[in-house]
Amino acid sequence: MVRLNSTIHRAVVPFEPRDEGKVGIYVCGPTVQSEPHVGHGRSAVAFDVIRRYLAWRGFDVTYVRNVTDIEDKIIAAAAEAGESVDVLAVRMAERFANGYKALGVVEPDIEPKATEHIPEIIELIQTLIDRGLAYAAGGDVYFSVRADERYGRLSGRKPDELRAGYRIEVGESKHDPLDFTLWKGAKPGEPWWDSPWGPGRPGWHIECSAMASKYLGDGFDIHGGGTDLIFPHHENEIAQSEGASGETFAKYWLHNGMVNLGGEKMAKSTGVLVDLASIAEKHGGRPLRLLFLRAHYRSPIEYSDELLAEAEDALDRLQRFRDRVTAGEPDAGALNRFREMMDDDFATPEAVSLLFDLVRDGNRLLDDGGDASAIAGAVEEIVGVLGLDDASLPAETALDLGDLAARHGLAGGGPEVIDQLIRLRAKAREERRFDDADAIREGLEEAGVILEDGPDGTRWLRR
RNA sequence: GGCGACGUGGCCGAGUGGUUAGGCGCGGGUCUGCAAAACCCGUCACACCGGUUCGAUUCCGGUCGUCGCCUCCA
Numbered sequence: 001m002v003r004l005n006s007t008i009h010r011a012v013v014p015f016e017p018r019d020e021g022k023v024g025i026y027v028c029g030p031t032v033q034s035e036p037h038v039g040h041g042r043s044a045v046a047f048d049v050i051r052r053y054l055a056w057r058g059f060d061v062t063y064v065r066n067v068t069d070i071e072d073k074i075i076a077a078a079a080e081a082g083e084s085v086d087v088l089a090v091r092m093a094e095r096f097a098n099g100y101k102a103l104g105v106v107e108p109d110i111e112p113k114a115t116e117h118i119p120e121i122i123e124l125i126q127t128l129i130d131r132g133l134a135y136a137a138g139g140d141v142y143f144s145v146r147a148d149e150r151y152g153r154l155s156g157r158k159p160d161e162l163r164a165g166y167r168i169e170v171g172e173s174k175h176d177p178l179d180f181t182l183w184k185g186a187k188p189g190e191p192w193w194d195s196p197w198g199p200g201r202p203g204w205h206i207e208c209s210a211m212a213s214k215y216l217g218d219g220f221d222i223h224g225g226g227t228d229l230i231f232p233h234h235e236n237e238i239a240q241s242e243g244a245s246g247e248t249f250a251k252y253w254l255h256n257g258m259v260n261l262g263g264e265k266m267a268k269s270t271g272v273l274v275d276l277a278s279i280a281e282k283h284g285g286r287p288l289r290l291l292f293l294r295a296h297y298r299s300p301i302e303y304s305d306e307l308l309a310e311a312e313d314a315l316d317r318l319q320r321f322r323d324r325v326t327a328g329e330p331d332a333g334a335l336n337r338f339r340e341m342m343d344d345d346f347a348t349p350e351a352v353s354l355l356f357d358l359v360r361d362g363n364r365l366l367d368d369g370g371d372a373s374a375i376a377g378a379v380e381e382i383v384g385v386l387g388l389d390d391a392s393l394p395a396e397t398a399l400d401l402g403d404l405a406a407r408h409g410l411a412g413g414g415p416e417v418i419d420q421l422i423r424l425r426a427k428a429r430e431e432r433r434f435d436d437a438d439a440i441r442e443g444l445e446e447a448g449v450i451l452e453d454g455p456d457g458t459r460w461l462r463r
Numbered sequence: 464g465g466c467g468a469c470g471u472g473g474c475c476g477a478g479u480g481g482u483u484a485g486g487c488g489c490g491g492g493u494c495u496g497c498a499a500a501a502c503c504c505g506u507c508a509c510a511c512c513g514g515u516u517c518g519a520u521u522c523c524g525g526u527c528g529u530c531g532c533c534u535c536c537a
Contacts, residue, residue, distance in 0.1 A: 010467095030537070043537035073535065156466055157533070204535080226537035227468085233536090257468085258531065267536055294476065294486080300468080300530060307475065310487050317486085320500065349477050353485035360485090360502085367494095367502055434496055441498075452500050459500095 002057065004222075005298060005345045007230060007253040008154050012345055017221045018251060023059045024220035025051060026212040026250065028229055029111070031068040031204075032092035033077045036099040037273040038288070038303050039226070039259040039266040045289055046256040046297035047224045048105040048387060053342050056385045064215050065108040066208060067093055070115050070201050075190055085191050086115070099276040102285035104390030110215050114207040118193045121202045121210045124244055125182045125195075133243040136197045138173030139185025145178040148239045154253060155231035180236055182206045205236035212249075213241060223250030227257055227298075228265075257300040266303065274303060285391035287311040293348040293386055314356070318383075321359045324366055327380040328373030334358055338382050348386065355382055396462060397448070404443040418449060422458050425451075 002015040017023050027047045030040055047065075055061045068074075069089040078088040093113075100107075114121075125141055128134035133147045145151050145159055152158045159178055181203035186192035192199035202210075212220065218241065225234060234253065241249040259266045266273045279288055290311040295301045334354070341350040358379050362372040383389055401421075402413030408424055410417050421440050428437040441451050450463050 007467095028537070031535080033535095037537090040537050046537085071535085152466095155532080158466095161465055162533070224537095227531060228536055229532095231466085231532060232534090256537065258537075260530075263530075265531065265536090269534095269536065291475095296477080298468085299476090302475085304475095306487090310475065314486055317500095324501090347477080350484080353477065356485055363501055364503095429496075432496075438497070445499095450499070453495075453498085454500075 002054070002343050003345055004252060004254060007255050009252070013252070015252065017059070018219060021058070021060055023054050023061045023222065024216035025054075025061060025063045025222045025224065026208070026216055026220065027063070027065045027108075027223075028208060028225035028233070029065040029067050030096050031071050031073060032089045032096060033071065033073040034092060034268055036096045036276040037259075037266055037268070038261075038276055038279065039273070040096065041099055041103050041276045041285075041288060042259050042292050042301070043224075043226050043256045044100050044105045045103050045292045045387075047254070048103075049293065049297070049348060049385075050222075050224070050254070050346050052106065052385055052387055053346060057339075057343075062110070062216065063106075063108045064110045064112065064212065066211050067096075067111060067113045068204065068207065069093065069113045070191060071204055089115075095277065099280060099285075102276075102280035102392045103289050104285060104387045104392070106387070106390070112211040112215065114202060114211070117207065117211050117214065118202065120214050121206050122183075122195050124206060124210045124213075124240065125202075127244045128182065128240065131243060133239075134182055135175065136183075137175070139198045139200065140173055140181055141183035141197050142174050142179040143182055143236065143240060143243075144176065145180070145239070146176055148243055150242075151239050152235065154238055155235045157231055157235070180205060180232065182240070205233055206240060208233075209237050209240040209244070209249075212237075213245065218245035218249070219247045220250055222252045222254055224254045224256070227255040230255060254297075256297045257295075260300055260302050261304075263302070279308070280392060282394060283308060283312065284394040286315055286388060286393055289386075289388060289391040290315055290352070293388075294352050296349055297346060315388075318355065318359060318379075318388075321362055322376065322379065322383075325362065325372045325376040327376040330377035330381045331358075331374040334375065334378035335381060338378070338385075342385075351382060351386065355379060355386075358382075399447060399449070401444075401447050401449075404440075404447060407443070408440065418444065418460055422451065422460065426458065 003012050004015050005012045030036065051061055051063050070085065074089055075085055078085045081088060125134060128143065129136065129141065134141055134143050162178055183195060183197055183200050184203055185198055185200040192201060223234065238249050261272050261274060264270065264272050287308050291307055337354055338351055341347045341354065358375050362375040365372040365375065399415055400413060401417050405411065405413055405417040408421060410420050421444060425437045425440040444451060448463055449460050451458055451460050
């Protein structure tokens with residue numbers, strides 16, 4: 001039985017999907033205003049693992065992750081860059097797609113864009129107006145927070161406690177400072193769509209309500225996103241969707257923790273961030289994916305180059321084991337342990353620890369001449385569910401072995417000379433010319449090729 | 464001020480009412496011509512103060528501290 005820590009339940013609860021065997025998941029995707037950073041990657045990986053695990057557990061998963069491609073910040077960024085809103089949005093959406101791919105995030109089944117769902121959004125807003133939960137004023141449409149008696153059920157913030165700190169911005173026509181925008185009347189030069197309330201664009205919160213119910217139904221199973229979205233975004237989604245349909249919106253709410261840098265939340269607005277693309281390019285996405293997996297998805301994590309390097313070392317250890325042995329039928333006990341851990345709110349840190357337990361057990365077995373194929377099978381299975389292999393490795397830099405090869409009387413400078421050099425070194429070792437042997441090993445190491453001598457001869461790996 | 468999360472060894476980071484998490488680093492050992500890899504041993508942790516208990520790092524209360532949200536944010 002899968003159990004999950006649902007924000008709205010404020011507890012770890014058994015997962016009981018609305019339709020047995022099926023799971024609908026909606027995750028808030030990015031606002032494509034600028035380059036993705038590590039924090040965006042973490043959220044994507046967190047829910048990617050949840051999705052993969054539920055599928056592995058036999059659920060038929062429908063996974064929806066939206067793209068917010070119209071929003072104030074995008075309009076501002078486009079104006080600054082001197083390009084149109086849609087060109088910037090498409091360009092940035094592609095950057096996000098590349099980042100997700102490097103991290104091994106499986107593409108959503110459906111990836112709806114706000115700008116392609118304007119009719120659905122308008123219809124939803126109209127329903128809210130008809131039901132007395134929203135009103136048009138001054139070209140805008142607002143949601144009446146006071147009209148929703150249960151407002152605050154997710155975040156625990158009650159309207160009376162929220163009052164202080166809210167203001168009505170100049171130019172807004174809200175009846176109450178708590179009300180939030182459903183439809184924003186267009187200002188000159190801004191993108192707009194026709195609506196019953198005049199030209200304008202959707203507010204941020206309404207698009208998720210409209211798209212989630214379109215693809216998953218008025219009620220579905222799991223809604224995900226970062227903890228920073230709990231209030232007001234997710235609170236407002238609930239108010240809108242449940243206000244319009246009268247049904248429970250998402251049954252479970254899952255929230256991933258933030259990525260901190262130097263103890264402070266990584267965010268575009270503060271400029272405290274590490275660009276996802278630069279890491280993927282330099283290190284590949286795999287170490288970062290493991291770094292995420294080593295912490296529970298709800299916990300805040302710290303990012304640093306040192307931590308990334310540690311993850312790289314751990315991956316090397318894992319890979320060496322995988323190279324040592326051919327995987328067979330997975331060890332059932334290991335998979336049972338994995339399932340127990342992951343059933344408990346997707347405890348990936350424990351799963352990672354199990355993975356390295358298995359590596360040690362397997363290595364020990366191999367050292368003693370035993371058969372580790374079942375352990376290796378379990379390792380492969382777990383690696384697969386965690387999606388590590390789908391994340392990218394760093395691009396290999398070109399080998400430059402020309403000088404070294406020439407020094408040893410060989411032609412060429414590519415990977416093919418490595419085997420020849422290893423043979424030369426073996427000969428030198430046989431003849432106990434260890435200085436010559438070591439010179440070859442050191443030469444290769446300088447070029448980024450590591451040699452390891454084992455009982456079955458010498459093997460090499462890139463580093 | 465309000466709401467929420469959290470404080471674990473040199474570092475990262477799980478977990479538990481009484482018995483080894485795991486990774487990285489460091490020290491020692493096995494193997495090896497040497498190294499690397501692998502394995503073994505060690506590095507004897509749970510913010511502070513009370514309480515419950517035969518026994519608490521684990522439960523309860525308080526103190527201090529950190530982080531997030533309360534405006535856009537994964």
